[in-house]
Amino acid sequence: MIKLMSLIIGGTLGTLARYGMAGASARLLGNNFPYGTFIVNLTGCFLIGLFVVLADTKLSLGPNTRLLLMVGFCGAFTTFSTFILESANLIRDGETLRALINVIGSVILGFICFRIGILAGEAI
Numbered sequence: 001m002i003k004l005m006s007l008i009i010g011g012t013l014g015t016l017a018r019y020g021m022a023g024a025s026a027r028l029l030g031n032n033f034p035y036g037t038f039i040v041n042l043t044g045c046f047l048i049g050l051f052v053v054l055a056d057t058k059l060s061l062g063p064n065t066r067l068l069l070m071v072g073f074c075g076a077f078t079t080f081s082t083f084i085l086e087s088a089n090l091i092r093d094g095e096t097l098r099a100l101i102n103v104i105g106s107v108i109l110g111f112i113c114f115r116i117g118i119l120a121g122e123a124i
Helices: 002-029 035-058 063-077 079-092 096-123
Strands: none
Touching: 002 035, 002 063, 035 063, 035 079, 063 079, 079 096
């Protein structure tokens, strides 16, 4: 039950933070570029990096706190941060080729899948 509550609380806070930061970015910087998503993604990468160090070495955070911060908050704030963490972990583990495949494949295949989704939606 504690794990579930950690995810719910972290996810709720991450969602609200994303909504607030993306909206504030658009108001301050305009809508001619996806500044909100860009800033949220970069902020999420910073935060998950910070949380990894705090969880593993500085504060030795327990599993429920890790769930709240890294899975709940960062997961709801931006999945891009998790994508970067997983890619960095592959590099750390000596799996540079797999990391490159993950990064390049996710971006290129993501665009392809997006386009296929558009075509499927238009065909309905």
